[in-house]
Amino acid sequence: MADPRFYSAKGPFSLQELAETAGVDIGGSADQDARFTDVQPLDAAGPDHVSFLDNKRYVEQFTQSRAGACLVHPDHAEKAPDGMALLLSDEPYRAYARVAAAFYPNAGVLTLPAGTPVIDDTATIDEGCYIAPGAVIGANAEIGPGCRIGPNSMIGPGVVMGRDCVIGPNVSIAYSLLGERVTVLAGAQIGQDGFGFSPGKKKHLKVTQLGRVIIGDDVDIGANTTIDRGSGPDTVIGAGTKIDNLVQIAHNVKLGRNCFVVSQVGISGSTEIGDFVVLGGQAGLAGHLVIGNGARIGAKSGVMGNIETGATVGGFPARPLKEWLRGIAVLRRLALKKVK
Numbered sequence: 001m002a003d004p005r006f007y008s009a010k011g012p013f014s015l016q017e018l019a020e021t022a023g024v025d026i027g028g029s030a031d032q033d034a035r036f037t038d039v040q041p042l043d044a045a046g047p048d049h050v051s052f053l054d055n056k057r058y059v060e061q062f063t064q065s066r067a068g069a070c071l072v073h074p075d076h077a078e079k080a081p082d083g084m085a086l087l088l089s090d091e092p093y094r095a096y097a098r099v100a101a102a103f104y105p106n107a108g109v110l111t112l113p114a115g116t117p118v119i120d121d122t123a124t125i126d127e128g129c130y131i132a133p134g135a136v137i138g139a140n141a142e143i144g145p146g147c148r149i150g151p152n153s154m155i156g157p158g159v160v161m162g163r164d165c166v167i168g169p170n171v172s173i174a175y176s177l178l179g180e181r182v183t184v185l186a187g188a189q190i191g192q193d194g195f196g197f198s199p200g201k202k203k204h205l206k207v208t209q210l211g212r213v214i215i216g217d218d219v220d221i222g223a224n225t226t227i228d229r230g231s232g233p234d235t236v237i238g239a240g241t242k243i244d245n246l247v248q249i250a251h252n253v254k255l256g257r258n259c260f261v262v263s264q265v266g267i268s269g270s271t272e273i274g275d276f277v278v279l280g281g282q283a284g285l286a287g288h289l290v291i292g293n294g295a296r297i298g299a300k301s302g303v304m305g306n307i308e309t310g311a312t313v314g315g316f317p318a319r320p321l322k323e324w325l326r327g328i329a330v331l332r333r334l335a336l337k338k339v340k
Helices: 016-020 056-064 074-079 092-103 321-340
Strands: 049-052 069-073 085-088 174-178 188-192 213-215 226-228 236-238 310-313
Touching: 016 069, 016 085, 016 092, 049 092, 056 074, 069 074, 069 092, 074 085, 074 310, 188 213, 310 321
Parallel strands: 049 069, 069 085, 174 213, 188 226, 213 236
Antiparallel strands: none
């Protein structure tokens, strides 16, 4: 379920209520009075959870899921595991957006009542911390020993920070759990809404974002970098990873240990990046990719497919570096020949 430090679920709702909310049909002979307490991804859902299948990449997860109910296209209904109630929709992601909003109508709204002190009375501030003027520490936040929080920074309700973290000025951190010795430079935004929308012909529907950002020990995050919280699964930054300024990391990204992410890189949602990966400046990665351990991606590369372990790639679309360089050389020779 979504972390209760950050999200408060409504419900439970019956299968019939969920079908009416989503505007979908109940498949087969499922019990319309069965009740469900939360939404969850396919691989984490249990018998009292509702999940969804929209991307065919996750059909195998669907066939093995323990979810009690699932929003799914009729074409995939026959692949459902025994006992799973089906909510049939031609647009399951759009239907999920309505269901998630019913469970979490206030998700993403940070409430700091008027007159809130700089440090909320319920926050825990450990020994040796320095909180600069203008900083705001939300309710039930936990700040470990030796942390330093710069002026005008906001540490949202429920956020946990390990020891010796350094947070620069004008930083916003929400819906996040930080390890030890994490450094965040000025202007970074961590834990904001992911870019989750279900497109429609008349109106685009926002999908409630219910995950967190999990940051390992010894991570450095550059100025004005943005790391979105997960949509249901968490966004994860592995221990020892170093992130430059002006980087965009979308929801559900899994970034491994000891990676280098150089300025202006953009990583689309649900991409999984292994350990010791190097992403050159202004590289762009499409969503739902797998980047193997030790891969190296050149500056300005456009990555449209999976990258094997240890590979070095460049160009757009990204391909093995030597192949890309040969192509550039051939084009240059052709251009010079035409000029002559």
